[in-house]
Ligand code: ATP
């Protein structure tokens with residue numbers, strides 16, 4: 062339950078797009094939201110790349126900066142909407158010349174360089190399907206996803222190709238073309254030089270007719286709970302990208318926007334490329350990796366107004382910049398342009414929301430969605446109060462419900478029917494009513510798992526939540542992670558969150574360990590902040606602290622110290638790995654486990 066509600070008594074500097082939640086929900090319709098998009102000229106359909114690039118290039122925004130790319134060396138390269146329209150047209154022509162057409166898969170394995178954006182949007186212009194892979198994946202995960210996605214084209218660099226693909230090429234017979242960005246293609250057999258092909262290509266390209274139902278993007282899930290799944294998304298998703306970025310990220314014309322997620326993940330693609338460009342704002346792209354000073358510097362120097370990041374990143378910043386000080390950051394940076402901060406991907410512990418308020422001067426707005434939903438579904442809004450620890454309320458146009466749980470923790474399905482829980486405070490599986498435009502159209506080549514995700518007229522998310530009496534949603538845990546202990550159902554997030562309120566704790570991962578008496582006991586793995594020692598005294602103090610906060614039924618019985626909790630490459634704590642290691646079980650699919658580059 063909330064530590065303290067953060068009210069929005071002082072109106073935000075810029076009037077929010079959504080100022081009256083109830084009114085907006087009552088009047089919203091997806092068909093009206095489609096009106097915010099232009100559509101292809103001549104009624105030829107709907108194409109994401111037209112909405113994100115060409116419509117701006119044909120308007121007064123043509124000379125506006127679309128991408129502001131910060132290199133590893135801090136150099137800044139800018140790309141205007143007009144330039145992006147030309148380069149994406151060139152790339153679409155490159156594909157056409159190679160005989161790559163509608164529905165063919167183009168896979169990217171690139172860092173966050175300007176060419177990535179050209180390839181993504183050029184592929185969509187050509188009505189081919191873009192499948193982004195995170196460039197830090199090792200050879201096995203890359204090959205596995207390329208096979209699953211039926212990759213026809215790969216765009217990468219010489220170094221990444223040599224290290225991660227060349228040795229597996231024989232196992233990828235469907236892969237016809239490998240395009241090498243930058244130098245080095247000459248020395249690599251069976252590859253083509255991207256730069257030369259681009260230079261020879263025409264910068265005029267007419268987007269072919271595109272149905273809103275044409276496949277556009279293929280995204281693999283993070284693999285937090287099991288084998289990653291390839292979620293199919295269509296061009297119509299643009300309607301939801303546009304509307305949700307307006308409501309949940311409060312994007313306004315002229316904004317400078319930074320989404321820290323890599324476009325290899327759905328957040329980095331939907332909100333790091335598509336949605337902000339559709340709004341015609343300036344997108345900050347950081348080629349470098351996380352570093353507290355670097356991030357504060359980018360926020361300050363790029364004059365970022367809207368920032369979309371993740372709980373793990375915020376917790377890393379909190380390690381160097383504690384809420385109560387003392388610190389020399391970020392007071393030494395001018396963050397005065399910042400006006401809205403949002404987070405996604407994992408539960409956002411209340412402490413992190415308050416840290417934002419006290420250190421950045423702005424509370425963090427948590428929101429919730431999944432690879433499958435394609436867009437933000439539940440959010441805290443700029444104009445609305447925040448109940449720290451809650452992920453907020455459904456977006457206008459999104460119908461959410463809590464479904465009664467069965468024995469296995471998931472929604473109880475009986476005779477094809479489910480039961481919607483109407484009383485507040487009851488934990489159940491979060492479900493969404495199908496019909497929002499960015500809903501995935503299935504897991505590629507996996508009809509069984511696709512079918513299992515729907516029941517009784519709902520899409521079942523696999524997440525457990527409760528809704529309070531006022532309609533705010535509270536994350537309890539993933540159905541797969543929830544711990545049953547002595548008759549109680551315990552969400553690991555609640556325990557982790559309580560532990561993270563202790564000044565010694567930077568991060569925590571909580572699992573259930575089988576126990577003959579209780580069924581399971583709660584065990585916490587804790588990362589300490591600098592300056593705190595992993596001693597028996599610290600352990601005792603944390604156990605007692607958690608018991609005071611949570612009560613003996615929910616508090617951890619055991620605490621282990623671990624300075625390197627396993628994370629997915631998209632930054633989530635992998636509890637299933639903590640559990641497997643604890644119990645000596647096979648680790649399962651670890652293709653998305655974060656490792657140091659050298660070991661990838
Ligand atoms: P996999 O499905 O392969 O196990 P994943 O679910 O982590 O991986 P994503 O689609 O990247 O893959 O992540 C979506 C999930 O992340 C959600 O279902 C939820 O469990 C978690 N999540 C996202 N946002 C939030 C949030 N604001 N609060 C709590 N959990 C969140």
Ligand code: MG
Pocket residue numbers: 282431523
């Ligand atoms: Mg998932």
